[in-house]
Amino acid sequence: MSAAEQWGANTQFLDRMIMRGDKIILSNPVLDINKVSGAFRKELDYMIGKGYRLNSGGTQLIK
Numbered sequence: 001m002s003a004a005e006q007w008g009a010n011t012q013f014l015d016r017m018i019m020r021g022d023k024i025i026l027s028n029p030v031l032d033i034n035k036v037s038g039a040f041r042k043e044l045d046y047m048i049g050k051g052y053r054l055n056s057g058g059t060q061l062i063k
Contacts, residue, residue: 010039011046018050024061031058 001009017024024047030036033054036044044054044061052061 007042010043014043014046014050024052026059026061029058030054 030044033041033044047061051063053063054060055062
């Protein structure tokens with residue numbers, strides 16, 4: 001699977017989570033989003049673009 005195909009599958013997964021209204025709990029707290037990089041940062045940016053934000057403790061994405 002190419003990187004583009006992987007990202008496409010990942011966005012489908014994230015979109016299904018959004019549609020179901022799943023609670024999004026992060027495995028590692030994000031205290032400073034500017035220090036996050038790679039695929040995890042791409043996922044965070046995608047979810048932020050969909051209207052989510054980090055909670056005050058950086059442990060969840062909330063609407």
